[in-house]
Amino acid sequence: MECTDREGFSDTARVLAASPRNYGPLDDFDGHARITGPCGDTMEFWLSARDGLVERVSFTTDGCGPSRACGSMATALVEGRRVEDAAALAQRDILDALGGIPPEFEHCALLAADTLKAACEDYRERGARGDAESRAARTSCGSCEKTDCPASARGEHESDEEFEDRRQLAARLCRIRRTLIVLSGKGGVGKSTVAVNLATALVLAGKQVGLLDVDIHGPSIPTLLGLEREKILNSEEGIVPIDLGLMKVMSLGFLLPSQDDAVIWRGPMKMAVIKQFLKDVVWGDLDYLVIDSPPGTGDEPLSVCQLIGRVDGAVIVTTPQKVAAVDVRKSVTFCRRLDVPVLGIVENMSGFACPKCGEVTPILRAGGGRRIAEDMGVPFLGSIPMDPKVAEACDDGRAFIAHYAETATAKIMRSILEPIAAQYDAEDRTAAAHPQNDKEST
Numbered sequence: 404m405e406c407t408d409r410e411g412f413s414d415t416a417r418v419l420a421a422s423p424r425n426y427g428p429l430d431d432f433d434g435h436a437r438i439t440g441p442c443g444d445t446m447e448f449w450l451s452a453r454d455g456l457v458e459r460v461s462f463t464t465d466g467c468g469p470s471r472a473c474g475s476m477a478t479a480l481v482e483g484r485r486v487e488d489a490a491a492l493a494q495r496d497i498l499d500a501l502g503g504i505p506p507e508f509e510h511c512a513l514l515a516a517d518t519l520k521a522a523c524e525d526y527r528e529r530g531a532r533g534d535a536e537s538r539a540a541r542t543s544c545g546s547c548e549k550t551d552c553p554a555s556a557r558g559e560h561e562s563d564e565e566f567e568d569r570r571q572l573a574a575r576l577c578r579i580r581r582t583l584i585v586l587s588g589k590g591g592v593g594k595s596t597v598a599v600n601l602a603t604a605l606v607l608a609g610k611q612v613g614l615l616d617v618d619i620h621g622p623s624i625p626t627l628l629g630l631e632r633e634k635i636l637n638s639e640e641g642i643v644p645i646d647l648g649l650m651k652v653m654s655l656g657f658l659l660p661s662q663d664d665a666v667i668w669r670g671p672m673k674m675a676v677i678k679q680f681l682k683d684v685v686w687g688d689l690d691y692l693v694i695d696s697p698p699g700t701g702d703e704p705l706s707v708c709q710l711i712g713r714v715d716g717a718v719i720v721t722t723p724q725k726v727a728a729v730d731v732r733k734s735v736t737f738c739r740r741l742d743v744p745v746l747g748i749v750e751n752m753s754g755f756a757c758p759k760c761g762e763v764t765p766i767l768r769a770g771g772g773r774r775i776a777e778d779m780g781v782p783f784l785g786s787i788p789m790d791p792k793v794a795e796a797c798d799d800g801r802a803f804i805a806h807y808a809e810t811a812t813a814k815i816m817r818s819i820l821e822p823i824a825a826q827y828d829a830e831d832r833t834a835a836a837h838p839q840n841d842k843e844s845t
């Protein structure tokens with residue numbers, strides 16, 4: 404005699420116990436689980452799903468009639484439903500749908516619900532693994548989902564070593580959302596000062612920022628941020644940059660034994676060290692990497708642009724004098740040749756800011772930066788006056804716009820630098836609102 408012949412079983416339970424629905428394994432499935440309950444019965448569920456809906460579901464059990472009835476009813480209840488709903492199916496739902504089984508067999512419904520839930524979880528995990536695998540298949544750098552990841556295709560004449568090198572570089576760079584370079588035609592015009600304050604403005608806008616000093620012959624970022632005594636550590640992942648919370652900083656200055664040491668390197672060596680800064684430094688996920696380049700249009704900015712492949716924007720710093728302004732033209736031309744969008748020109752040391760009231764007095768002829776910008780068809784970002792407090796902040800190793808935030812010059816500097824992040828934020832919002840256009844443009 405079958406146990407379901409006893410009192411307390413509904414007709415539905417008896418029918419399903421005798422001829423269970425959806426019994427037997429599925430050949431092709433997306434989720435599977437097997438559980439042995441405290442009663443010693445084992446249940447096994449298989450399911451296949453499409454677009455998150457259970458398409459097919461089946462089970463087996465070595466238990467007797469009530470076990471078959473409960474498993475069967477569980478499959479019937481979730482066919483065509485969302486996988487999340489299937490995972491949420493409860494013991495009570497099965498018992499109610501069966502319409503009655505004796506209390507001593509109710510645990511069979513619990514085992515059915517638990518096994519089905521585990522099969523749904525297995526389906527989700529397989530989906531997550533599959534996504535990761537398909538991402539990895541799309542891009543071999545392993546850290547992005549970009550279909551145009553620089554490491555996704557191997558060059559025709561590239562050796563294993565070269566490809567691996569490029570892959571590692573891409574693995575770092577693909578985690579950096581945007582790269583900005585600060586250029587100047589001449590030295591001493593305040594390029595590093597602008598780079599530090601641009602990075603700080605981005606941090607104040609809540610961004611994760613990296614600041615990379617590629618001025619190999621005269622690295623001044625450690626001094627401008629008061630980090631002269633810092634030394635760089637290595638980890639298993641690579642060179643660890645100086646971490647200031649939201650800003651990570653790297654400069655050759657950290658690697659030199661003394662500040663008085665001079666570096667005498669030719670082009671290929673400079674390229675090698677810049678590559679190391681990009682490839683071996685553990686930058687992690689950054690919104691912006693701000694690169695302070697040495698003056699001119701020599702090996703360093705060229706290496707940066709070639710290695711990064713796509714620099715998102717350049718800020719060009721000049722002073723009002725005609726002789727400095729002439730070099731700005733070269734910087735603009737350099738950007739154009741390398742396809743780097745010019746965010747604009749900043750005219751630094753333009754007039755003198757009174758240390759008492761902040762009023763700016765023109766001491767030399769100003770306006771050269773604006774004229775060149777107009778002439779060359781690039782934006783003019785604004786003029787920063789000469790202010791003793793700027794020099795003081797630099798000497799003390801403090802970011803001027805954060806430390807002297809209330810001064811008139813800091814407000815001017817912010818009005819020049821803050822719109823840069825705001826402009827990119829606006830671009831991101833537009834891209835998020837129209838993802839298709841974004842995909843097409845990348």
Ligand code: ADP
Binds near residue numbers: 587596788794797
């Ligand atoms: P660069 O990177 O172009 O060589 P720096 O940013 O190192 O120039 O600046 C050179 C010097 O000029 C630094 O001592 C800095 O403090 C000072 N300086 C830069 N901008 C200003 C300014 N607007 N007012 C006063 N001093 C400034």
